[in-house]
Amino acid sequence: MAGRALRDHIEAAILDAAATVLADRGPAVSMAEIAAAAGVARATLYRYFPNREALLEGLLAAASSDLLARIDDAELDTVAVPEALARLTRGFLTAGGKYAALMQPGGKTDKDAELDAQLSEPVRRLLARGVDEGALRSDLPVDLLFDMYTGLLEKALYAILRRTTGLEQAGAAVLTIFLDGARPA
Incomplete structure (x- = not known):
């Protein structure tokens, strides 16, 4: 259960960061910039959202x-x-x-x-x-x-x-x- 809670937490953090960065800087923001804003590695971002x-x-x-x-x-x-x-x-x-x-x-x-x-x-x-x-x-x-x-x-x-x-x-x-x-x- 703790694993699922952590996964949900990371996913929510990525989505929150993506919403903020995309709203502020527009759709040209790279996935790398979104990962950095979320405080996760690009590999982690792609594990949750492959594209x-x-x-x-x-x-x-x-x-x-x-x-x-x-x-x-x-x-x-x-x-x-x-x-x-x-x-x-x-x-x-x-x-x-x-x-x-x-x-x-x-x-x-x-x-x-x-x-x-x-x-x-x-x-x-x-x-x-x-x-x-x-x-x-x-x-x-x-x-x-x-x-x-x-x-x-x-x-x-x-x-x-x-x-x-x-x-x-x-x-x-x-x-x-x-x-x-x-x-x-």
């Missing part, structure tokens, strides 16, 4: 787990729609900042569609509940509300990554713009 694609898939799995845990922890069904959207926004922007490398050119993997499907369902349910409860506009389809909300999130995340705004300011902007534009007239 860049495997590393990106590991990052995608970590991002997926992190985001899904944040959505679950937000308990969206237990609070009013505006508060649920605030919790969701904070979760997406916080995790998105950590896994920014997946948003950069060369950072995508074939499993993005699976992650998108897992992450979109709770958002769509929340937006549909908002429409049903009268907290959000009913004259716009939920699919359009979803596209507008996620578009704002994406742009806010890019602003955070460019360091033109902070997480709290970006989150407040997303909520204000989305809710004030999505509330019923």
Whole structure:
């Protein structure tokens, strides 16, 4: 059991370092630089992740787990729609900042569609509940509300990554713009 715990610890350290280095320096970062940032030998990095694609898939799995845990922890069904959207926004922007490398050119993997499907369902349910409860506009389809909300999130995340705004300011902007534009007239 101790061997597995150590292996998990090393893998998590590599993924954390890779997320940071790739977000800071872009997709051109070498595997050697990632190994150095993680404090492991290149041979160790390659034992865990035999190539860049495997590393990106590991990052995608970590991002997926992190985001899904944040959505679950937000308990969206237990609070009013505006508060649920605030919790969701904070979760997406916080995790998105950590896994920014997946948003950069060369950072995508074939499993993005699976992650998108897992992450979109709770958002769509929340937006549909908002429409049903009268907290959000009913004259716009939920699919359009979803596209507008996620578009704002994406742009806010890019602003955070460019360091033109902070997480709290970006989150407040997303909520204000989305809710004030999505509330019923």
